[in-house]
Amino acid sequence: MSDPKAVAEALSRAQSVLILSHANPDGDAVGSALGLMWALRRRRVHARVALSDPVPPTLAFLPGAEEIDGADVVDAPDVCVVLDSSSPNHVGDLFEHVTACGCLIVNVDHHVTNGRFGHVNWIDPSSPAVAQMIYRLLPLLGIRPDPQIATCLLTGFVTDTNGFSTPNTTPRLLRDAAELMAAGASLAEIMRQAFLNRSLTQVRLWAHALQTLCFEEGVVWTVNTPAMRQAVGATERDSSDLSTFLLTIREAHVAASFTVLDDGRVKVSLRAKPGYNVAQVAARFGGGGHPPAAGATLECSLDEAVESVVSALKAQVSGHTAEVKRS
Amino acid sequence: MSDPKAVAEALSRAQSVLILSHANPDGDAVGSALGLMWALRRRRVHARVALSDPVPPTLAFLPGAEEIDGADVVDAPDVCVVLDSSSPNHVGDLFEHVTACGCLIVNVDHHVTNGRFGHVNWIDPSSPAVAQMIYRLLPLLGIRPDPQIATCLLTGFVTDTNGFSTPNTTPRLLRDAAELMAAGASLAEIMRQAFLNRSLTQVRLWAHALQTLCFEEGVVWTVNTPAMRQAVGATERDSSDLSTFLLTIREAHVAASFTVLDDGRVKVSLRAKPGYNVAQVAARFGGGGHPPAAGATLECSLDEAVESVVSALKAQVSGHTAEVKRS
The missing domain is CATH 3.10.310.30 (Diaminopimelate Epimerase; Chain A, domain 1)
Structure with missing residues (x-):
């Protein structure tokens, strides 16, 4: 199984979800993880994000960034979602803890080199940002983006495409970005945090x-x-x-x-x-x-x-x- | 009269159109002017662009940039469209020539300070770029954007919003940008020309x-x-x-x-x-x-x-x- 429906089904059955992403997290890693966290919480799922490195100061404005777990994770979740990581090695030590607890591993990524290490894998190299994949997942979870979700996901779009300038930026990404703006994300503020932030x-x-x-x-x-x-x-x-x-x-x-x-x-x-x-x-x-x-x-x-x-x-x-x- | 329909009607009756914009032209001045020029030529109108200053080297990639008239304009057009200029003073000497020849003056601008100096005036301060106003005009002229038109107009969008980063960037602008990409404009190339082009x-x-x-x-x-x-x-x-x-x-x-x-x-x-x-x-x-x-x-x-x-x-x-x- 390798499509968003399989991911949505796995998440629909979960009571508690742990979301991981890669070390040295960038805007797409943090934005897609927090966007999914807020979406799951809207469904009353117990959702948390853990990263093996601190959130960079330029991403501290993201809603929920202050909640991100740095170190070990105590409770065993039903499902662990790994985002934007072509291999478990990129996640760091946290991944070993997760495999030890025996939970279902859901792997969502856009790297063509992804090793399909999950029980459920959704790999879409045509997507410029994993945050866009999470955006596509929302209707399958019955969730419409609110300002928190929209801000996190649009940050992933903006940072992974260097402000919509990389050649993999698609018309669909711009349309999805327009929807996230309409849902309450401030593109100007995200651009300012991402690119107008030199000391x-x-x-x-x-x-x-x-x-x-x-x-x-x-x-x-x-x-x-x-x-x-x-x-x-x-x-x-x-x-x-x-x-x-x-x-x-x-x-x-x-x-x-x-x-x-x-x-x-x-x-x-x-x-x-x-x-x-x-x-x-x-x-x-x-x-x-x-x-x-x-x-x-x-x-x-x-x-x-x-x-x-x-x-x-x-x-x-x-x-x-x-x-x-x-x- | 102050709407796009009045502009489209004036242009529909014209055999020859001169398009002017402001001195020290930027990406929106040149992009909106050339976009309109190509659209009118698709309607078999004799359309030309004249500017009182040379096109900056960073905009030389725009289709038609090499045709832009610098100095005096010989033939009297039926209609003169002035773009992105809140006052005739911003156009330079060319404007005096135009008023002397007695043609119909159409004023299309997004500056809230526009002096409504035309016979027909369409002023929309809510539009982040005059190029977007031209894009909105296309269906009224019965024209769908081709790659030339799309490249010129999308350049106006990108430059006047500093890469979609200014607060006046709207969801609608992103949707229109997506349409222009779908019509054949390369956003990555425009971004490269606009922002990765310092000497x-x-x-x-x-x-x-x-x-x-x-x-x-x-x-x-x-x-x-x-x-x-x-x-x-x-x-x-x-x-x-x-x-x-x-x-x-x-x-x-x-x-x-x-x-x-x-x-x-x-x-x-x-x-x-x-x-x-x-x-x-x-x-x-x-x-x-x-x-x-x-x-x-x-x-x-x-x-x-x-x-x-x-x-x-x-x-x-x-x-x-x-x-x-x-x-």
Whole structure:
């Protein structure tokens, strides 16, 4: 069985449901989990969300975010729903607890690589966000979205499509988003939380880092150091997102932001435009990620890190160019 | 007469139509004009677009952009449609030519301040983009959107709502956007052209301007000068969009980017988060715009411009705060 009806049937019989999603949760992980939680509570089901990592501050505005369980889960639920996770490994330790208690496992995901590890599996790679799959589930549960449900689900839509800008954004997603707005979600507020939420300190750090901007052969990169962070009172986390900004440069095929960590290691955050794969480059340096977004931490000097990573990125860009020319 | 039917009737009787929009054209000005041009050509009307300033490079991808007339218009049209312009002053010299030739003037706009200067006026301040008004006009003209029309109009939607993020974005706009995608517009490509299209030179200029970042009482601002532009080979236009970036700072209620022009005047670009009105501030300095996005050009020193505009912005922010506290 592998469709929303099977999921709805499993949930209809449950008295208590535990909802899990992946570690380092993003807007779709948290939004789809909380959206389902509120929908089930409307049916008087005892529903909770547990995640193995804390909810990021930028998602703290979501209704119910403060209730999310961090650590161990005491009661054994009837059903455990695992969202947005292609493998149980992505869920973390919580998943082992769940298998130990013998409950029914429902796996709802949009990754094409999903391992179908549940008793009930609904995998739809055509859906840009798992939150959209939850939205499609609501009528099968006899629930109409209220403002809480709508806010959580629309946040998943917005964050997983980078503000409706990824190529997998469909007309249907926009129509569903319109329905969620009509049900009481504020798209402007969600956009503001997701994309208008850089700190002053972060932008001051960027101002320093952008002084180091280099561009060669389709690769753009910057460097930030502990001295720069001290100058503006920033932390290591404040350099996050700079690589995403660098990729907005028209001439850049791939972008790298190098951060000299406080312990002297060099963290590099990589981003790529469609057709390039920075996960391959990150893997070469012991890191990982997705083709458009990846990263690694190197134990070498800054100069060595920049030289080796940038030359690998140039090879990725020129390899891609060569492939395009051949075809 | 003040509705889309009156506009459609005027256009139905025309053999030749000249479409004008405002100077310094943005995505809604160019997108709505070209969308209407293609729709009228589908009806075998002789339709042209003329603008008093060149189409920005970021909009050059729009079908028909290369045909846009810059300077004088030779033939007298039956009808002249003026789009997205609250006053004929915003159109520039072209408007005088049009009034001289005695054609019917059709005024289609979404600015609440529109002066109703046309023979036929359709003003809808509830529409987030004039391109949406043109979309609503299509069925009255008996036209269904094709990929050219859809691309032009969807670009207007996306740019005037800053990627569906402004508070005036409605469920209806998302539904209309879904229809335009279904008609052949690529939302991902439009988003890429609109938002992933900063030049390397522009970002290098920003790196200099961000060194001047100031923040006081909810107001964030930067300055850029001819010397900074010379250092990186940038032009005056390369500072555009910086105020939008500054507004992504969490602590900022309003943002201002001051550009010392090559002729010594000071241009200021203003942006505001929901609830604030920078059009009021811009108007005080002889400029204009919308509550969330406005601008003005001042004939004074940089120091004087910063002092007077920033203090007006602080008053706007504190006035707003006071109102909120009162209620």
